[in-house]
Structure formats: C-alpha cells, structure tokens
Amino acid sequence: MNKLVLNGVGKTFGTGGKAVEALSDINLCIAENELAVIVGPSGCGKSTLLNIVAGLEQADSGVITMNNRNIEGPGADRGVVFQSYTLFPWLTVQQNVEFGLKIKGINAKERQEIARHYINLVGLGGFEGALPKALSGGMKQRVAIARALANKPEMLLMDEPFGALDAQTRLIMQELLLSVWEKERTTILFITHDIDEAVLLADNVYVMSRRPGRIRCRIQVPIPRPRDHRSTVSPEFSAVKKEIMEMLWEESRTAANER
Amino acid sequence: MVRILGRNIYSTLTLSSFTFILLMWFALSYSGAVKELFLPSPGSVLQALGEMHEEGILVDYTLDSTYRVVVGWIMAVIVSIPLGMLVATSKKAEAILTPVIEFARYLPVVAMVPLTLLYFGIGDLQKFAVIFLGTFFQLVLMVSDVVAGVQRDLLRAAATLGASRWQIYRLVLMPASLPGIMDSLRITIGWAWTYLVVAELVAANSGLGHMILKSQRFLATDRMFAGLIIIGLLGLATDLFFKWLTRVVVPWNEKAGGKA
C-alpha cells in the first residue's frame, strides 16, 4: 500500500531574475513500512522536498498525499529529525521526549512511560534527567529520534540526521536506526548524500537529478535484513553502490558540461 | 580567542588590577605629587564617607538613587520585552515600530533632560522618565534581535511535534530567548545608572548625582570621590548580581558558568 505519494510536485524560490527552481515535477511513491532513502547532488533540492512533505514548506504545484489525505502544514503525524541539533536546551532528555505527548494532552503517567520506552529504545536509559548541553552530538540525535518516535508518527522524515557526526559515531547511529526500524517499522524518508549510508539503510534508494531536482530512478537494495555494518562488505552492497555512483557521476558530469 | 584561565589565576589578576589602582592612588596623593584639591587621599575620602554617614545622607542618597534606577528601568523592561517580541515575530509590528524606534534611539537622552524637567518637574517621576527614555528604545531593539536570532530549526521542530503557533511562541520562543534577554537586561541596567546620575546632576534634591554636584560647589573633592566610588561599587554589585541571576534563571544555557 502506498503511504506517501507525490505527484508532479514543483517548487521555485523567489521570483523574476533571481528565481531558483528547486524542484520540478517530482513523482514519488513510498510504501507503508518502507525505509526510503533519497540521494542526490548537493543543492538539488533534497531538503526542500523533505520540508514540503513535513509541511514546513509549501509546494507551488502538484499533489502530496499521505494515507490518501492531502498534506497541509506541519503536524504530529510526520516526525522530523533535522541535521542541526534541535533539542530544547532548557528541557531534560525526558522532557524533550515528552514534548509532543504533552501537546497532545496525554496524562503525565502515560507520558512518562512512553518517553521511557523510547529513551531506552535509542540506548539512552539513565540519561533521562540530563540536559542537552551535557550530551554529545550522537546522543542529541538519539534523543531527537526518540522525541519524534514518541509521537507515534505515521512517517519519520530525516534530513541528513547524521551529517554532522564523525565517521565512527555515524556508523553506530546507522546501526541504531536499523535496529529501531526493525522494531517499530515506521515508514521512513531519509535524506543523505552519503552513498554507503543510503545503501546500508534503504529498501529503495531514490536518486535525484541535479537542480531542478527530479527523481531520476529508484534502485532496489536486495541486501537481506536485519542488516548491520557487516552488510557493507557483501557483493550486493558493492553492486548497488556502483550503480548509484554511476548515476550520480553522470549527473554531476552533465552539470559540469553545461557550466 | 578565549584562553582558559584557572579560576585562581583569574581572581588573582582581577585582585591585582584593583590593588594596582589603589597603590597608584596612595602613591600619587600621599607623596604630594597631585594636590589634595584634585586628588584627595584615600584617608580623607574614607573620612568623607564617615561624615556623610553621620549626616544621614550616605544611606539615604544611595537608596534614593537605587530606587530611581530600579523603578525607571523596570518600567522600560516591562514595556519593551513584549514589544521586542512583537517586532521580531510580526512583520506588521516591525513596519510600524522599527522606524520610530530607530529614530528615537539616536536622540541623545541628555538632550531630552530639559524637556523631562518641563513635563515632570524635578521629582522621582522625572528621573524615571530619563531612565526610561535612555533604555526603552534600545531594549526593544535588543530584545527583538535576540528573539529573531533564535535558531529557526528549534521552532520548526516544535511545529513538527504538533505545537500550534501560540504553543511555539510560549513553549519555545520565550524560553529560547531568555539567555539573550538576560544579557540585554544586564547591559541596560548599567546604562540606567549613567542616565540617573546625569538626571541627578542637572536637577535633584537628593541622590548620589545631586551629592556630587553639591560637593563641587564647595570644592569637596573627597566627597565627589566618595560618590564616584559608591556608584562604581553599586555598578559592580549589579553586574555580579545579574551574572548570578543568569546562572539561576538559565542554568541550561551552554554558555552559563563559562565566565566567572
């Protein structure tokens, strides 16, 4: 079943001579429980696409539906994890994770239980009372994931959530996300420009063209699950990676030729 | 660049700069290098403080001045914080208020003192008015800068967690602005002291500025110095109080506790 459908979505920033066409005729279907990863050259409109799905940005044209309902504005049914750290610094880990639940009006006891569950799920049991300033970058993103999941969203949208982390932490976070996804099976739309990350995580990798961004193709990743860092040394991994790299390389070469 | 200094080294350096100034004062006055009329000795300033205390004006004037600063400044704070937040969050409010404020803040307060005397006489009300005029416009701009500078993704994150506009305002924008607002408060209360002394120098029946001006008529340099030292100490105490308050109010701030 299709969870998220984008049909002919376009977006242009600004007007007149300074207009920047970020997205042009985006068509995308993401299935229920799919872990979809979008890759594309820098500046091709990936964040714009995710922000439109999140409701933080409005499309100029096209139709965006989740569960066959039009998306209008941001909402608790789509959790977002940003690349920048967005924990509320005046709230503890526990209070951060409870933020959305409190807004929904869930009672204190239930809130506490749900938050505990997700804090444990991301491996931060024991840090409930810590303030964000005491956490490392990786830990902050774990809390951000827990905070988004605690709301029980229909979809989780992630815009290069591990982009600011060092290589080691990044790998740990990727494995964490895989294990969380195995348990929760939330539909995920994940954006990255790291091809290894894309192949390791994705059911399907969607490759975008250079700006104005379109979805160039969908590449299925046949690597069996559950996956972990060892999956990256399989021959399937290399094959898929090569395919994506060629696709991206072609994109950047035509871009260079046109300049 | 900020170098990390040990706490001990830091306070030793602070202490020694004060000691140095004191020593220079001792040396210049007691050696007779500078006439007593221009630079009274520490001893005579201390004596002047004692005399003023006996006359009952030391504590009274200090309290009078402090009261004027605090009330005038709090009036400015109470009006400027909501206005600053409004300017930062509403384009309409920005269009209406910013040009007026930008114009008003370049009017030197000192030039408005005669007008305030005409409107409010020489009582406390006039002091409040001078302090208000001196801090209000700047505060609105400082607060609106702070609010506008709140990390945008923080607001977006709240929106994606289901927060309404008003909830984002109350639950995110306000607390996120608090550290910057505390800074603005600390800076402007310092200005409030300056404007108060200006107002008291021009016309007043009491207060530290009034005392300094009166002493000048009698060439009582020791009392003028005593007045300056009290104002300086009050300023220092206010600053320390605000740094402490900031640590209490926003203990979660990344920068909190960084500087002593």
Ligand SMILES: Nc1ncnc2c1ncn2[C@@H]1O[C@H](COP(=O)(O)OP(=O)(O)OP(=O)(O)O)[C@@H](O)[C@H]1O
């Ligand atoms: N608010 C905006 N106003 C004007 N132009 C914008 C705005 N947001 C994005 N753009 C432009 O739209 C294009 C796509 O931006 P976007 O951030 O979506 O790309 P991206 O693929 O996420 O890039 P990156 O790989 O750097 O994250 C860029 O050329 C960018 O400059």
Ligand SMILES: [Mg+2]
């Ligand atoms: Mg981006």
